[in-house]
Amino acid sequence: MSPKPMVRPGGRSARVQESVHAAVRELQAELGREALTVPLVAARAGVTPSTVYRRWGDLQELLSDVAVEHLRPEAPPVDLGSLRADLEAWAEQFLDEMASPPGRAYIRDALLGDPDGSNAGQCSAYAAEQIDVVVARAAERGESAPDVERVIDRVVAPMMYRILFRPGELDAAYARALVEHALSLSKP
Amino acid sequence: MSPKPMVRPGGRSARVQESVHAAVRELQAELGREALTVPLVAARAGVTPSTVYRRWGDLQELLSDVAVEHLRPEAPPVDLGSLRADLEAWAEQFLDEMASPPGRAYIRDALLGDPDGSNAGQCSAYAAEQIDVVVARAAERGESAPDVERVIDRVVAPMMYRILFRPGELDAAYARALVEHALSLSKP
Helix, strand or coil, X not given: CCCCCCCCCCCHXXXXXXXXXXXXXXXXXXXXXXXXXXXXXHHHHCCCHHHHHHHHCCHHHHHHHHHHHHHCCCCCCCCCCCHHHHHHHHHHHHHHHHHCXXXXXXXXXXXXXXXXXXXXXXXXXXXXXXXXXXXXXXXXXXXXXXXXXXXXXXXXXXXXXXXXXXXXXXCHHHHXXXXXXXXXXXXX | CCCXXXXXXXXXXXXXXXXXXXXXXXXXXXXXXXXXXXXXXXHHHCCCHHHHHHHHCXXXXXXXXXXXXXXXXXXXXXXXXXXXXXXXXXXXXXXXXXXXXXXXXXXXXXXXXXXXXXXXXXXXXXXXXXXXXXXXXXXXXCCCCCCHHHHHHHHHHHHHHHHHHCCCCCCHHHHHHHHHHXXXXXXX
């Protein structure tokens, strides 16, 4: 996990962040989410509780930061040779990850401890960056491609809305239908 | 405010719910959201704190229930004589309410204290019911109308996704463009 952009890599602040995030991940795995407290996390990370409170405010804000790190994409989208194939593969994988029980828990955590909306904005920026890679590749191939914001409205938003608000079957066919729809509109 | 469906209207349970919800609304207005505690709410409502804990679990779940009541539509969508006009008016009003600071706070509260997703599902059901009225009216007029789930994917989801995840300008023109897009697809 790399530190957040505003933290200088390798600095003390980055080391504190990394050890506190690691402590949260370990304790979540060992004890479960409900058992976490700031003093427990601080003890495991080898820092004082006041260091955690000073930097994160409370447990919910810390969990939100850790969740955003989990939601950071690990690699650029695969290149399958066409816009449609790349976007379908990306959307299917995104839906698969976000609709899974851990994905849902991270989205929830990211939103909850995020009073100013910056972590939610970061989650959305991750998706936009991935789509931007797919769209730029399509343009290089000479394919006509939709605008990134349109893909967000027509592919990302329906999946995330249904994950949060409208429980029900969300499968790869649903992701592909959204892509089909987004692409049909980019044609002249 | 009418009680939730599972509560018998006029019964003791409904009276407790109404007085606790009213106490939350009053104290939120008087002291602000951050100052609320279960003992304060219970005292104002004339019940014991344990009544509140037994019924709602914790403050966050209570705030989620109150938020869902705030998000309940107060009237059916206006009838302006055509599907497009009705859907535009509904979408503009929905965006206006949900993107306002109180709207955002209610959406957030509704999601936060909602471990099983039932309150989020209720918010989405409210929107679906309103769209259903608009679509049924259009069918009576002999207009061709899109499926309710499609309107949710193409109009409701982008608005809610951007409210939660992608801060920026959200205006009536954006709502109308989403409706235009949803309707262009329902034509043969």
